[in-house]
Amino acid sequence: MAFTTERELFEHYSDDTITHNNIDDLILDWIDTLLLKDNDGNLYTEETLKDSLKAYYSDIDDWSF
Amino acid sequence: MPTVTYTPEEDGWVRGQSNVSHAEAVAGNGSFANDNRGNTAYVSAAGNFFCSRTYYRFDTTAIPTSATASSAFVEIETAGARGGTMDAVEVHKLFASSDNSSSIGAGLYQTITTTTSTTGTDIGNTFDVTFQLVIDVHLLAYLNTQIAAGAKPAFLLRNKGDYDVATEGNPTGVNTRAFDGTAAGTAPFISITYTTPSVSADNATFFGANF
Numbered sequence: 573m574a575f576t577t578e579r580e581l582f583e584h585y586s587d588d589t590i591t592h593n594n595i596d597d598l599i600l601d602w603i604d605t606l607l608l609k610d611n612d613g614n615l616y617t618e619e620t621l622k623d624s625l626k627a628y629y630s631d632i633d634d635w636s637f
Numbered sequence: 638m639p640t641v642t643y644t645p646e647e648d649g650w651v652r653g654q655s656n657v658s659h660a661e662a663v664a665g666n667g668s669f670a671n672d673n674r675g676n677t678a679y680v681s682a683a684g685n686f687f688c689s690r691t692y693y694r695f696d697t698t699a700i701p702t703s704a705t706a707s708s709a710f711v712e713i714e715t716a717g718a719r720g721g722t723m724d725a726v727e728v729h730k731l732f733a734s735s736d737n738s739s740s741i742g743a744g745l746y747q748t749i750t751t752t753t754s755t756t757g758t759d760i761g762n763t764f765d766v767t768f769q770l771v772i773d774v775h776l777l778a779y780l781n782t783q784i785a786a787g788a789k790p791a792f793l794l795r796n797k798g799d800y801d802v803a804t805e806g807n808p809t810g811v812n813t814r815a816f817d818g819t820a821a822g823t824a825p826f827i828s829i830t831y832t833t834p835s836v837s838a839d840n841a842t843f844f845g846a847n848f
Contacts, residue, residue: 584720585719585720585810585811586719587717587718587719587762587763587764589716589717589764601719602682602719602811605676605717605815606676606678606680606687606811606813607669607671608680608682608683608685608687609654609668609669610683610685611654611656611685613668616682616683620683621682621683623683624682624683624684625810628809628810
């Protein structure tokens with residue numbers, strides 16, 4: 573799915589359980605609720621997930637974080 | 638016909654992952670568990686694929702072993718939605734688990750059996766909505782087997798990206814659905830309507846004649 577703004581991406585991934593419209597809140601939600609871990613069992617970091625988003629959604633050029 | 642409901646004796650989500658494919662995450666062993674909450678995941682993030690299932694076990698042993706369940710369902714309430722709106726993350730089915738005694742842990746991830754409901758349920762992408770996951774056909778037969786044995790039924794809730802990974806393939810991005818568990822929100826429950834054998838006509842006549 574192509575997104576061109578960070579706001580579009582946020583709206584795709586969030587419901588109103590996340591109250592602030594920025595990707596940082598979304599990333600923290602993933603870290604806190606999904607508890608994604610690498611192969612060594614370490615929790616993904618904020619930076620790792622941000623880099624992953626940037627790789628998937630390369631049409632977005634207005635990353636504010 | 639009496640109808641009874643029970644909240645889970647044990648519930649939580651369990652997860653497997655792979656850095657090769659979602660199919661490998663589905664088929665492999667679990668590596669993580671989170672007690673008292675529900676979640677299913679169809680996720681690709683930072684070089685790994687993640688598959689989550691939710692385990693429910695109910696203590697139904699108060700039901701007479703002579704009873705036969707005629708209908709049953711598990712009711713859940715959605716607590717969150719992330720990512721896509723495709724069948725892979727929204728259509729769900731219950732499967733029988735081969736483990737009806739362990740505490741929540743990663744080992745429960747790979748206890749799925751081939752026994753499942755025929756009917757799938759599309760839970761959509763909104764939250765604070767209740768859904769009834771139908772227990773029918775083969776899964777209803779499993780439930781009746783457990784009741785007859787005085788054993789507790791256990792289930793794993795799976796999304797289509799999990800149980801039909803051959804069709805759905807690898808996910809893109811983070812796609813999950815969360816459900817209230819016994820720790821927070823509205824607890825899930827199983828509802829069972831059952832019948833018990835009636836007193837036969839021969840016995841009724843016998844007692845009638847003697848009293």
